[in-house]
Each structure stands twice: as C-alpha cells, then as structure tokens.
Amino acid sequence: MIVHCDKCAGRGIIVQDGVAEPCPCIKQRVINAKIKASQIPPKFSQYTFDRFNLGYYSRTMLDPEKRISHREIAASTLAAAKNFVHSYLKNNHTGGLLLTGPVGSGKTFLACCIANALLAQNKTLLFVVVPDLLDQIRATYDAARQKTVTESELLDTAREVPLLILDDLGAHNYTDWTRNKIFTIINYRLNYLLPTIITSNINLEDLEEYLGERTTSRIFEMCRPYRLLVDVDIRMQMAKSGF
Ligand SMILES: Nc1ncnc2c1ncn2[C@@H]1O[C@H](COP(=O)(O)OP(=O)(O)O)[C@@H](O)[C@H]1O
Ligand SMILES: [Mg+2]
Ligand SMILES: [Zn+2]
Numbered sequence: 001m002i003v004h005c006d007k008c009a010g011r012g013i014i015v016q017d018g019v020a021e022p023c024p025c026i027k028q029r030v031i032n033a034k035i036k037a038s039q040i041p042p043k044f045s046q047y048t049f050d051r052f053n054l055g056y057y058s059r060t061m062l063d064p065e066k067r068i069s070h071r072e073i074a075a076s077t078l079a080a081a082k083n084f085v086h087s088y089l090k091n092n093h094t095g096g097l098l099l100t101g102p103v104g105s106g107k108t109f110l111a112c113c114i115a116n117a118l119l120a121q122n123k124t125l126l127f128v129v130v131p132d133l134l135d136q137i138r139a140t141y142d143a144a145r146q147k148t149v150t151e152s153e154l155l156d157t158a159r160e161v162p163l164l165i166l167d168d169l170g171a172h173n174y175t176d177w178t179r180n181k182i183f184t185i186i187n188y189r190l191n192y193l194l195p196t197i198i199t200s201n202i203n204l205e206d207l208e209e210y211l212g213e214r215t216t217s218r219i220f221e222m223c224r225p226y227r228l229l230v231d232v233d234i235r236m237q238m239a240k241s242g243f
Helices: 025-038 042-046 070-090 107-120 130-139 151-160 176-191 204-211 213-222 234-240
Strands: 013-016 019-022 096-100 125-129 163-167 196-200 223-227
Touching (some): 042 107, 070 107, 070 223, 096 107, 107 125, 107 163, 125 130, 130 176, 163 176, 176 213
Parallel strands (some): 096 196, 163 196
Antiparallel strands (some): 013 019
C-alpha cells in the first residue's frame, strides 16, 4: 500500500522555513508496513468490527445445550473479541481466544476484526492459515526447490510474534508430524505468555482427538473458548441476498 501524500509528495519529510520535519504520513507508512508483515490477505483487511453483522445469526434457533439463541451467542462472542482488543492494548500478555463453529459462521471474519483493530493501533501481529503454514514447512523439505525460507524461520516467526492468529486449525488429516509442528508453536507461546487467537471448526470435545492431548490442554490454558453458530453458512446467506 503506497501512501499518496500531498503534504510531502511521498518523501516523508516536510521542509518548512528551511527546517526538515517528519511528515505525519510516516505513521501511516509504519502501520502499512505492519499490515503487510501481518500477512492478512487484502480481502480480509475489510473485516472490521463495524461491519460484523449480527443479522446473520438466528434469533430463534437455540443452542441445544445453553438454550440461548445463535444471535445471543454471536453477540457475546463479538463482545469477547472486542474485549480482547481492549485487554491486549493494556497488557500484551492477556489470554487468547479460541473461536469455534461450523464453516461459514464468521470465525475468520471475527479474528480479522481483532487483527485489523490492533493493526490500526500500530501493533505487530501475524495471521497464519494453518494448512498453508504446514504446506510451507513441507515445501522447505523439497530438495529441488530453491530455499527462500527455512523451516525454523517459519516456525520461529509463528512462535515469537507478539500476537498470532492461527486461522483454520480445522478438522484436517493430522499426522504426528503436523501435530508436532502445531505443538511447538502452541507450547512456546504458552511458555512465553504470548497470546494466540485460534479459529477452528472442530468441536471442543473433539479437539483432543485431532490435535492430541498435550496441545489441546495447552490451548485450553491459553485461550478462552467461544462459539459462533449459524443454521445456514453465511456465504450462502450472502449469495441468496445478492451480496
Ligand atoms: N458477522 C458477519 N457479518 C458480515 N459478514 C460475515 C460475517 N461473518 C461472516 N461473514 C462473511 O461470510 C463469509 C464466511 O465467513 P468466514 O469468517 O470466512 O467463516 P468461517 O471462518 O467461520 O468459515 C465471508 O465472506 C465473510 O465476509
Ligand atoms: Mg475460516
Ligand atoms: Zn507525507
């Protein structure tokens, strides 16, 4: 994202009465660099709290266990996400969130709302799509490929970034190898009190089956679980309403 600035014509400094001063647009450039480094796909940059529409969550369908409506669940999950932003701005070692729910229930949207709100506040974070990360790590093993990045670089970035969004820690075919990679990230972040926002379509009770006990117990230690429930995939709802 290039900043077009009328004040400094993109130079970053303004000369006034022979004195050079940094242009206010510098701040925006720093933020833009952080947006780029966060690896949030451009489409997801538009996912902001003010666009999070509660209208997609049914007011009449109830969560069979809690006897509250999908709308009420979404409202409390939205509140938890906003609350995370406030807490994180005060203390960057605050606890993370685990957002679960079916496909198309707004998990990625909400995780991006958090990310975008914090990026606007000049925070550093990384958005990682779990299957993509695992693919990237696998690709570093491929001898025929030119190496631009090593496995440990990929893992270290995810381990050490102040805030990590692990998107789509979903119901994939996990092997011991993939479980181990995820474990090293989660374990490091727990030990260094680094918050993580996780989105997953796995039910809480099935998490252990997919990820193993040691990762699951650490996730529960570092993230508060919230759900988003929809009776119809929001993508379908949008398609129907002609969005
Ligand atoms: N609360 C919401 N308000 C507006 N649009 C939403 C909302 N939740 C999801 N969407 C839209 O629905 C689609 C699916 O949402 P997404 O967050 O990717 O679902 P999930 O990650 O749960 O599979 C996206 O195009 C997103 O823009
Ligand atoms: Mg998603
Ligand atoms: Zn400028």
